[in-house]
Amino acid sequence: MATDDVNLAERSGSLVESHKGYDTRVIFFYFATAALLLVLVGGLAYEQIFKTAVHGKDEKVQNQRRILIPGPRGNIFARDGTTVLVGNRPRFAVMLHLDELKVELRREHIRIHQNFVDAGDKKDVPSYSQLEQLARVSLVQHYLDELNAILGRSEQVNPRELQRHFERQLLLPYPLLTDLEPADFAKLLERLAVRSPLEPTTSIARDYPFGSAAAHTLGYVGATDDVDAEDLPGAGLKTFKLKGSVGENGLEQNFDSLLQGEAGGMIYRVDPTGYKVNPPLEKRLPLQGQNLVTSLDIDLQLAAEESLGDQTGAAVAIDVATGEVLVLASKPDYDLSKFRSPGTVADIQARHAWTNLALNGLYPPGSTFKILTTIAALRRGTITPDDPIVDCEGALSKYGRVFVCDNRRGHHGEVLLREAIAKSCDIYFYTAGWLTTPDGVAEEARRFHLDQRTAIELPHERGDMLIPDPAWKERVQHEKWFPGDTANMAIGQGAVRVSPLQMASFAASVARGEVSTQPTLVHQADRPAQHTESIGLTVAQRAALLDGMIGCTTIGTAKPLTTVEDFRVPGVRIAGKTGTAQFGNKLNVAWFICFAPAENPEIAMAIAIEGDTAGEEFQGGLHAAPVASAVLKKYFAKKALANSPLAHPFKTD
């Protein structure tokens, strides 16, 4: 036994474990492992605790989507503050909620694939993405057919449009039918199941209750994707936007920021395939934009447009005291309510109806400019009300050429200022122009701001109105100024170019006895009367000017306003001046400027109507004055009805 023990000890000597305490290499390994674990835990802690916000944001960006809904635009009212000129109308539509079609789409996908497989060669089976698109079109067409059956239509899905919607706007419902009639909408309300992915709904379209009235002034809107909601959270999220609208012309463009509604929106969580998960995480309702009360009087506007009829021209009426524009009519025009109909744009272009002639129709003002020449001459003392300056015999030989009066029909004799204005004696004003000098007349015109834009609140106002003078002719045409140029200028012919709006402002300024009127299209109930520099005429000079203008409408070139029953404005004396000028290819433009009542002016007007036949007699008294008559009759009828002035009366000194 003892022998055995010895042998065992001998045999196992090398196998007995020996404990030498900690091996340094192992200790190092422990520490290294611990350090690595610490790095991992630290990194995890850093990512989980310190970078929570960053990862939260990334998670949101990955899993959340934002939908922006533009707010409805504000309304545009007439000056009474209640008559809507441009509003919003519901557009009845049916939307298809794509997020509810996931299961059906998968089934349709499988069905179509199986059909191809069953049909034969496996090589003909379309790719996955093609099958997906086929399934989408097929399924959406199935739902559209459901609508077709109810409404008796035969609408077809536009595959390209549908694909674009799936790729870019998956979160938004797909519009299947838009612009439904109320009766169709009612049918769908009753016949579609409440839980169907088809939803009868409404969107917003601009509404124009008066059709084409003041079309150029009101303007129109176009669609835009530029919808922004500054205060809505989730600016960093992938955002889908419903189309908004932006003003593209007229007041809609000029006051776009005021009228623009405040966008609302929703933030949805989405599943890995991009479909939304209801209900939304956040929701904010859109708000309507602010309203705009214009200075336009819709009754007067309609009267002016009806009177202009099919003619090409413009009519402007201004509240003398405040400069608020009551009428801004331009013909031809276009119907804003049918603006988006097919073929409308081509039709507008064919009729040359885009241009707002009230603002941008630049014409020679013809004899209406004689009021300016009169003021220039009176202020410079080159004429007086009671001294004749020339003997009108129908023609005047001077400066080596013959100057005629009204195509040699005028034989006014030794006329005084009053009669010269009333009967529009050309020879009197040629002489007044020569006496005043072209620089004197031009200086006076510039004093009335006839060489500048009116800066009314409308876009695209032309700036190439022109008051010529010798320096201008030398600079631009490199020619010498001749006495004939002065004669032309004195009667508003030649190179003089002004707009109807400028001439209406001029008429309002003359009515107030001041040199400038700032026209505005914004109505303020308490807007103060405008006051600018006085014209600077003596009482006698102003009386003579007014007498001449009143004479124009009683015994002169605009006497149809008092002699023809249809044109008479009962109980109101009108101070006016007619004009006829040639422009373009020997076409005439008929002018009439006026203000009324002459003794206490409230409303000033300018009308310009283009003739359509070269060389045709087209007189302001016969063609333009009746438009003023229609507007003035309506104005004073309304005033009598309301028993208070519509515009602020202005008393002359």
Add this chain to the structure above:
Amino acid sequence: MPFRRLATAKPFVTLGLVVAAWIVVPVTIKTLARASFYELTAPITVVASYARDLQQYWSLRLHSNGELIEAGRDLARLNASYEFAVQQNTEMQAEIARLEGLLRLPAFANYRLEHVRVASRDFSGWWQRIVIRKGKNFGLPVGAPVIFTGGVVGRVTEVHAATAVVELLTSQNVRLAGVVEGDTRPISYQGGLNPTFGPPRGVVEFVPLDVFASAAAPKRLVTSGLGGVFPPGLTIGEITHVDLSSDGLFKTGEVKLDERLGSVAEVTVLVPLTPE
């Protein structure tokens, strides 16, 4: 011991197997089973309904002769006024037909009237419906409008051999096109979230901005006839409250429905004579 544990778990295992079997059973069989269940339970519902009628009959028998004579007199008066109204309606219908002929307007759909007793009512937070005692046996179609003396009751949603289920106006699954009495612009009516014992209410959307209504001055909401399902002029309820909607284009509001909807015993199904 393990055997005892298995015995204890047996009901759960059985339930699990049944559920698993139900999941794998084809849809056709499930539909058939559901339909069979209705058909099997229908006689019980109908019998119970007849029993209630009988109970009501005997309770009415307890009234004295004097009360019955008085009730009969009241009924005679009511009948007289109804007779007058019927004559007026006949005259007005003839006039309407004449005007429709003159203006060549399409006539509204014609209906066959099927008067039915209510077998049972189910007014929970989930279901707002009634079961009526006629079905395919009387040719009732799915979707047919159902009315009673107070106006619209709802629409037929399920038709069985001898019974039919009517989804009530109070249900959120019922939507129809109404108009404010005297107006022509369509308004969307939908049942609201109605508590079991609360007054029945619904909601309206797309109410024109110039429609004003309050509890003190409610507006009567009637069917428009535009949807093609309900004939025009049937009372839906009274709009008692309207608010401007978020887009500013319309108003939304609340409709107070006829409280008799909760105790309706007899209804009329309008069966279209020319089904689409």
